[in-house]
Amino acid sequence: MSDAALPKWVLGIESSCDEMAAAVVEDGLRVRSSTVHGQLDVHRPYGGVVPELASRDHARTVSQVAESALRAAGLTPEELDGIAVTAGPGLLGSLLVGLSFAKALAWRFDLPIVGVHHLAGHLAAAEIAEPELRRPYLGLVVSGGHTALYRIAEDEAPQVLGETRDDAVGEAFDKVAKLLGLPYPGGPSISEAALTGDEAAYAFPRPMQDRPGFDFSYSGLKTAVALAVDAAKPIDARSRADLAASFQAAATDILVTKALRAAREHGLDQLAVVGGVAANSRLRSEMERHASADGIRAFFPPLELCTDNAAMVAAAGAKLLAEGECHGLELAAFSRVPLADAPWARR
């Protein structure tokens, strides 16, 4: 970590997908408030996020959400030392709402503003929640849009070791939930349905698990589940639970095997698992069990810091501000941008 002093009060704004979130973080690591406004009711009828509806709802709620985070922290905007905002990757329309609001606030109160890479935010969640987590470590990012392994070291750009070649693991949870007639978002519905299922009922493939390298692939697993669902129709509660449990086991086994092999091969004895899928209880328990057998410490942020939130953005942004990064009102939103390439993600 840089020696420069961390700013006292940073407001974080996150709106890259279907959560409008704002948070205040003190000294770059203490979460003083965190407000998340979800849009489940908006998107549920469509079984997934509708980008146009997401950005419209963000525009409706952004100022209330930011105000509520400031109020909960007992601060006025004048007392802030900086603003951190997710600048990408994500849905462009959604990102632009948070970004425009953050710029307006920065301009009005003459505050420095930094753009944060969404995945740098997810990784910062582990760093603030787990003071024992020290760089270098292996970062496994598992969310609705990403499945990737990074080597995170001090004073170096994050190094991508592997990533998905097709679907993200969270996307696979969401698509399989739809196939099973379970409500959106799929991750929590699948893990709940799996509680009463037998994970050995279906022998689903674990694509790429035993291949060299650290890339992932989830589309073949999703197709295998689709075929099994068709063959099992009409689906009753028992087979739905078995299909959910067997899918969840395959999807999470791949992550455990690949992450621990990457840690061993790269000589890293600490692993941080972040992003929405890090909330999955089977992933948490299996990763912890196998990691400790391998002498590797696995860290997971608390559940509220796994799924999208703005505390992670404020924490990542505070660090950038301390390093002298400041992006000004010309800061642009990027729908796709690799973690290592984003100028604001540079360490």
Ligand code: KG4
């Ligand atoms: O990080 P996140 O909130 O948003 C993105 O950046 O994508 O991740 C959302 C993803 C969704 O695909 C959701 O189904 C998944 O995380 N998710 C879960 C669980 N909770 C959320 N997946 C598996 N098990 C869960 N308990």
Ligand code: ZN
């Ligand atoms: Zn996310």
